[in-house]
Amino acid sequence: MTKPEVLFFDVLGTVVDWRGSIAAEVSSFLARNNAAHIDAGALADAWVGRYDSSVEPIRRGLQSFATLDVVNLSNLEGTLEEFGLKISELPHAELVHLNQAWHRLKPWPDSVKGISNMKERFVVAPLSDGHTRLLVNMAKHGGLPWDTVIGADISRTYKPMPQAYLRACEVLGVKPHNAMLIAAHDYDLRAARECGFKTALVVRENARDPSKTGEPASNEDWDFSVGNLIELANILLAA
Numbered sequence: 001m002t003k004p005e006v007l008f009f010d011v012l013g014t015v016v017d018w019r020g021s022i023a024a025e026v027s028s029f030l031a032r033n034n035a036a037h038i039d040a041g042a043l044a045d046a047w048v049g050r051y052d053s054s055v056e057p058i059r060r061g062l063q064s065f066a067t068l069d070v071v072n073l074s075n076l077e078g079t080l081e082e083f084g085l086k087i088s089e090l091p092h093a094e095l096v097h098l099n100q101a102w103h104r105l106k107p108w109p110d111s112v113k114g115i116s117n118m119k120e121r122f123v124v125a126p127l128s129d130g131h132t133r134l135l136v137n138m139a140k141h142g143g144l145p146w147d148t149v150i151g152a153d154i155s156r157t158y159k160p161m162p163q164a165y166l167r168a169c170e171v172l173g174v175k176p177h178n179a180m181l182i183a184a185h186d187y188d189l190r191a192a193r194e195c196g197f198k199t200a201l202v203v204r205e206n207a208r209d210p211s212k213t214g215e216p217a218s219n220e221d222w223d224f225s226v227g228n229l230i231e232l233a234n235i236l237l238a239a
């Protein structure tokens with residue numbers, strides 16, 4: 001197998017612990033707003049559970065592009081109402097602060113070291129549904145050592161549309177067959193492979209996407225399958 005030049009990383013679930021981070025922020029939000037009786041984990045999953053259907057019109061070209069901040073805030077308001085909280089009675093600043101939690105997601109323990117090690121030999125960059133400013137803020141918050149940041153606002157679509165992967169290659173001047181996607185989600189890897197990418201699955205037990213409830217467990221033959229990013233770095237650097 002030809003060695004890749006550029007390693008692209010899915011971020012939400014693969015590089016950062018979105019579920020643990022968002023549940024913690026939701027818990028604090030609920031406590032501040034006299035709603036500690038609500039299950040923070042369930043609310044976090046319900047919030048993300050609205051994501052896929054809300055961006056499908058953008059993927060299909062039926063709706064103009066909107067950033068993750070805009071999509072998430074709309075979904076947050078609907079989710080809070082679903083859980084019995086009235087948006088009109090909540091301070092707007094509280095909603096904005098909770099929505100900005102996506103800029104503050106915490107990396108998995110192996111992420112910074114693993115990416116740093118891979119950066120010694122490869123170009124490393126996120127390939128995420130997050131927009132550029134969100135990914136920059138997240139990198140600064142968590143110390144993620146990207147060479148560059150390419151947000152979904154560059155391709156102006158959402159994965160798994162082919163343009164999301166191919167536009168990232170165009171920006172970095174790399175052919176798809178010389179790129180690799182590293183992700184914890186089969187649907188993402190499948191789409192990247194169809195675009196010509198090499199693929200590496202990182203098994204993350206707490207990375208399931210609640211908006212894709214029908215996604216089967218991984219059983220495909222990816223180029224690599226590892227338990228963490230340090231393990232993958234060791235394999236790629238030894239090759």
